[in-house]
Amino acid sequence: MKKIMSDRTLVLLFILPTILLLVFIVVYPLIWSLFLSFTDYSVVGTEKPHFVGIRNFAELISDKYIWLHFRNTAKYTVMAVAIQFFLGLGIALLLNREFMGRGILLTLMLAPMMLSPIVVGLFWRYILDANWGVLNYFLSWFKIGKIAWLGDEKTAMISLVIVDTWMWTPFMILISLAGLSAIPKELYEAAEVDRASAWFRFRHITLPLISPLLLIGLLFRTMDAFKMFDLAWGLTQGGPGTATSTISIALYRMAFQNFETGKSCAFAYIILIIIIGMSNIYINLLNRIQARGGG
Amino acid sequence: MKVFWSIILIVIVVIYIFPLFWMISSSFKTRVEIFSMPPKFFKFDFTLKNYRRVFYKVSGWGKFAREVPSEFPRSLLNSAIITGFSTLLAVILGTLSGYAFSRFEIPGKSDLLFFILSTRMLPSMVIVVPIFVMYKKLHLFNTYHGMIILYIVFNLSFSVWMMKGFIDEIPKEYEEAAMCDGYTRFQAFWKIILPQTYAGIAATAVFCGITAWNEYVFALILTSEETKTVPPTIAGNVLKTTGVNWGEVAAASLIFLVPVIIFTFFVRKYLLRGVTFGTIKG
Structure with a gap:
């Protein structure tokens, strides 16, 4: 048997373009920005970068406003993901049976998560909108007065969570449904024979069997929520004040409105370290779940 | 009890679909009706003017006013070009790498795969700062090829993981049999494996395409007039003007969103797999 190309060459040819592109667009810029994070560089300035040691990092860590953005991000992530989790599971339980038009209904409900978050x-x-927004109109049916959803510091975050929930609950519905449909019907039939209560069935059959999937869903949502930019930028641009300013928004303002390139590289690295920590936990959990055969 | 839960479900579905309905109905309303209180749900003067305004803006005042093309059609074309080419290439590279990762023992394979996956976990905003500096230096800023390269990479990790998953499901024996019949490894890949992954390739392409089509952060920062895609164009119109005409925004948004909804319908079978990076086969 003649071999024109050895397996080794083939593997190299197949993998190398991918690796090179990733190195060029991801690794190389990251190394560059590590260098810039120790300088006072600004892209709009004409000066060459000056080495400033760890000044950028020191300034950032002692800046109390920076932690405000982390707090906002954490608040938003916890609220949004928790609500989506329970809502998604609840709706999935309702949808987990055969009825007319289920397929089309499901596709319609799942559509929001595929849409452009900025739009x-x-x-x-x-x-x-406080004045002509249709939500305030619906609330007026229940004698609830006008709420300045996006104009008030207290409600702006709630608004962001509401919109995020509209957009991403479908994700949790999808995951929960996948888990539910994989549970063997015989288990419920056996429970029926034993006259187990609905709660007992949920607690001892449904939940243990779908929990690995739910965990995967939670992890995906947490990672996504943590880095979210588009949706908040479209909705509030981080305002009013800094009420909904997430870390991505803070970074954007620092890098592309104040053009503090060096400092923003340092900020990006702080975020990066947190992300790496988080994704390590995430990958470990994912591996453990898959090892248990949940994937 | 069944009736009760069905009613709850119907209410939830109505709430869910309402924002999309509202976008559609707003796009056909006149400026007055957009801001009317109470809002008009079904009975309003149907107009297509918003759609016309998306493509042609009015320039000049009074009797000198005339219609000139707006920046929207250009941005739509830009989006199509950048999405099309980047998707095509991301899927080709993803299929090749996915095949190699699926079939061969590669030293440090799991580390490599983890590295590829981790590129997708980076927040766009973190990576875009140095890319901006680099693109300015390399004259890739505001170019089609710059954006296409970027979106290839942006989708590459997804494409590799998805395609590896699809190829993993095809038994190795198929190629082994083909190679016994005298096929080379490449021929076996090309003639035996590839035809079996068409559905997977199509699904992967749709997901990559939607991601590139929707992408905002890179487009906002790395494009200007000539290569600006739709998301920063619509966002610019809303965020930079006071007294936004929501009818026009709704019309532009719908033109932009409808392809996504149609494609989502086609890949509904693979939705779970797509949104979880192939980790859940569904």
Whole structure:
């Protein structure tokens, strides 16, 4: 048997373009920005970068406003992901049976998560508008007065969570449904024979069997929520004040509105370290779940 | 009890679909009706003017006013070009790498795969700062090829993981049999494996395409007039103007969102797999 190309060459040819591109667009810029994070460089300035040691990092860590953005991000992530988790599971339990038009209904309900987050955020501005927004109109049916959803520091974060929930609950529905449909019917039939209560069945059959999948869903959502930019930018641009300013928004303002390139590289590295920590936990959990055969 | 839960479900579905309905109905309303209180849900003067305004803006005042093309059609074309080419290449590279990772023992394979996956976990905003500096230096800023390269990489980790998953499901024996019949490894890949992954390739392409089509952060920072895609164009119109005409925004948004909804419908079978990076086969 003649071999024109050895397996080794083939593997190299197949993998190398991918690796090279990733190195060029991801690794190389990251090394560059590590260097810049120790300088006072600004892309709009004409000066060459000056080495400033760890000044950028020291300034950032002692800046109390920076932690405000972390707090906002954490608040938003915890609220949004928790609500989506329970709502998604609940709706999935309702949807987990055969009925007319289930397929089309499911596709319609799952559509929001495929849409562009920036466009979703922008359009919800209109829905949430204090004066002519349709949400306030619906609330007026229940004798609830006008709420300045996006104009008030207290409600802006809630608005962001509402829109995020509209957009991403479908993700949790999808994951929960996958888990539910994989549970063997015989288990429920056996429980039926034993006259187990609905709660007992949920607690001792459903939950243990779908929990690995739910965990995967939670992890995906947490990672995504942590780095979210588009939706908040479209909806509030981080405002009013800094009420909904997430870390991505803070980074954007520092890098592309104040053009503190060096300092923003340092900020990016701080975020990067947190992300690496988080994704390590995430990958470990994922591996453990898959090892248990949940994947 | 069943009736009760069905009603709850219907209410949830109505709430869910309402924002999309509202976008559609707003796009056909006149400026007055957009801001009317109480809002008009079904009975309003149907107009297509918003759609016309998306493509043609009015320039000049009074009797000198005339219609000139807006920046939207250009941005739509830009989005199509950048999405099309980047998707095509991301899927080709993903299929090749996915095949290699699926079939061969590669030293440090799991580390490599982890590295590829981890590139997707980076927040766009973190990576875009140095890329901006680099693109300015290399004159890739505001170019089609710069954006296409970027979106290839942006989708590459997804494409590799998805395609590896699809190829993993095809038994190795198929190629082994083919190679016994005298096929080379490449021929076996090309003639035996590839045809079996068409559905997977199509699904992967749709997901990559939607991601590139929707992408905002890179487009906002790395494009200007000539290569600006739709998301920063719509966002610019809303965020930079006071007294936004929501009818026009709704019309532009719908033109932009409808392809996504149609494609989502086609890949509904693979939705779970797609949104979880192939980790859940579904």
